[in-house]
Amino acid sequence: MKNRKFITVILPLVAVCGLILLNALKSDPPLKHRNIADNAGLTLPAGFTGTALITGIGSARHIAVTPQGNIYVKINKLKNGKGIVVLHDSGDKAEVVSSFGDFAGTGMYIKNGYLYASSDENVYRFKLDAKNEVINPEHPETIVSGLISRHEHEAKAILLDNAGNLYVNIGAYSNSCQVKDRQKGSMGQKGCPILDSAAGIWQFKADKLNQHYSDGVRYATGLRNVMGMDWNYQDNQLFVMQHGRDQLHDIFPEIFDQKQSSLLPAECLYAINKGDNAGWPYIYYDQIQHKKVLAPEYGGDGKKAGGENAIDPAAAYPGHLAPNGLLFYTGNQFPAKYKNGAFIAFHGSWNRAPEPQAGYFVVFQPFKNGKPDGQWEIFANGFSGSQAQTESGRAEHRPCGLAQGADGSLYVSDDSKGTIYKITYKK
Amino acid sequence: MRVKIIVSCVLMMLMYAGVQAQVKHKAKPKAKHATTGLAASIAKGKTVYMQTCVSCHQVDGGGVQNMNPPLINTTYVLGDKTKLITIVLNGFNESVEIEGNTYSNTMPSHDFLKDEDIANVLTFVRNSFGNKAPAVTTAEVTKVRAAVKKT
Known part of the structure; x- marks a missing residue:
């Protein structure tokens, strides 16, 4: 009798209690607890280790790392009135040393004893001392001012070469240079004045x-x-990653369905020579047809080729993945195949809805003699948190800036949760 | 002691069952195929949304950080209907601040949509993503369109 009661009443209750407990335990532990166990949530090739050095420092855009282990982070939304955060990397974690600069922005670069930083309109620089620390954080020098910033593509990415030049991206204040921006059916402005x-x-x-x-x-x-832009010293050339146009379907639904619109156009890597024209807004690059296609705003039908005077991309990637960082790896820590190849931080898509979103990863593009050589591969994945978060676009972390440490470690910033990751390799 | 465990287990079971029942209950109206009134307007509005709005404002209405504003629990959506209808008709080209975040992307005019479609899609948006606000009628859109044209 007692036994029967156990089977019919108590056993099911215990089972239910167990299920409830299991359900409660299923949710992921917080970041710091899973840090070492699973590469801070990142999926990496064998031999690589991912560490979240710090989190919650603000919208961390581009970053620069000093040989002394300091990380300068450009913040896109002022935190306590400051737009640059200085971190010190002590190996498996980082601490905030200080913050300064009363301007928000994206660009951050160290060259020739100066820290260069950009707002959405200006480029500044701060002199560094022998330890690469900013001497006078309250008084930056203004290098360039008055650059256009109008609601779209405001961020000014910056880069310096070895010949005393500063390169600044000035993004188009438009999607495709239509008479009415992003308006369904609106045609392109003749002789696009934005250029x-x-x-x-x-x-x-x-x-x-x-x-x-x-x-x-x-x-x-x-x-x-x-x-994303970086200088390739193998063939002494500027390389840039373009954010391709949005909304082919929204604007020309009779030509493109939602699926096509989610995949096209390619996000392109260009090798740039002075005077080059990559063709926007008159063409886009179709990575499926492998050709430059006339934009529908300028009479295109999704098939007609165009852009006879425009350069071809050096490599093309799936649409809308939003490449926010480009870095040529010149370190010796990683295996030989990575040397002089390119890392690309894909911030992740939004313009694929209602199709699943994609990206939120760091890609490796092999290079040989200063040119892309071979198929790209996903190097670091898992920033979003889960496949469901990738597909919905509600990613937890979004990779943005890249930097290489003096020891060859790779640093990745996340402008969503303000996490700085360090990726290292051990044989 | 055993009695305590059994009681607490039964309580937990009841709570669990309750939660399940609530979830089931919530899901029910969605499955219904309504043809008239508010439910019909919401259903038709969803079709317009998935064709015209979704690429920027996303399937969950949450928008895109720094770019396209969310449609969830904001006065832009839940407040004055005339203002909301005007945004759809004229588009919106100013930076918007919602809960400390700034959204700066250009919203084009959607005056190519019929009055009925605008009424339905706004009714859908005002009654989805956790929002709850009165429907927008075709007559209200017609009136605002006439006023917008004059200015």
Whole structure:
């Protein structure tokens, strides 16, 4: 009798209690607890370790790392009135050392004893001492001011070369240079006037103060918006990642269905020579047809080729993944195949809805003699948190900036939760 | 002691069952195929939303950080209907601040949509993603469109 009661009453109750407990335990432990156990939530190739050095520092955009282990982080939304955070990396964690700079922005670069930083309109620099620490954080020098920033593609990515030049991305204040921006059926403006002052890379002098548009050179044009750029010293050339246009279906539903619109156009890597034109807004690159296609705003039908005077991309990636960081790896820590190849931080898509979103990862693109060589691969994945978060676009972390440490470690910033990751390799 | 465990287990079971029942209950109206009134307007509005609005404002109405504003629990959506209808008709080209976040992308005019479609999609948005606000009628859209045209 007692036994029967156990089976019919108590056993089911115990089972139910067990199920409830299991359900409660299922949710993921917080970041810091799973840090070492599972590479801070990142999926990496064998031998690599991912560490979340710090989190919650704000909208961490581009980053620069010093040989002394300090990380300068450009913040896109002022935190306590400051737009640059200084961290010190002590190996498996980082601490905030200080913060300064009363401007928000994206660009952050160290060159020739100066820390360069950009707001959405200006480029500044701060002199560094022998330990690469900012001498006078309250008084930056203004290098360039008055750059266009109008609601779209405001962020100014920056880069310096070895010849005393500063390169600044000035993004198009438009999606596709329509008469009415993003308006269904609106055609392209003839002789797109945006190209005069935006949609390109401008070159300025790295050490001349108070420059304006008239002091700069339009180094490359027809680039809708560029966040990731780096100098390739193997063939001494500028490389940039373009953010391709949005909304082919919304604007021309009779030509493109939602599925096509979610995949097209490609996000392109361009090798840039002075004077190059990448073709925006007249063309986009179709990575499925492998050709430059005339934009529908300029009479295209999704098939007609265009852009005879525009350069071809050096490599093309799936649409809307939003490449926000580009870095040529020159370190010796990682295996030989990574040397001189490119890491690309894909911030993740939004313009694929209602199709599943994609991206939120760091890609490795192999290079040989300064040119892409072979198929790209996902190097670091898992920033979003889960496949469901990737597909819904509600990613927990979004990779943005990349930097290489003196020891060859790779640093990745996340502008969503303000996490700084360090990726290292051990044989 | 055993009695205590059994009682607490039964309580937990009841709570669990209750939660399940609530979930089931909530899901029910969605499955219904309504043809008239508010439910019909919401259903038709969803079709418009999934065709015209979803690429920016997303399937869950949550928008895109720094770019496209969310449609969840904001006065832009739940407040004055005339203002809301005007945004759809004229588009919106200013930076918007919602709960400390700024959204700056351009919203184009959607005056190509019929009055009925605008009424339905706004009714859908005002009654989805956790929102609850009175429906927008076709007559209200017609009136605002006439006023917008004059200015």
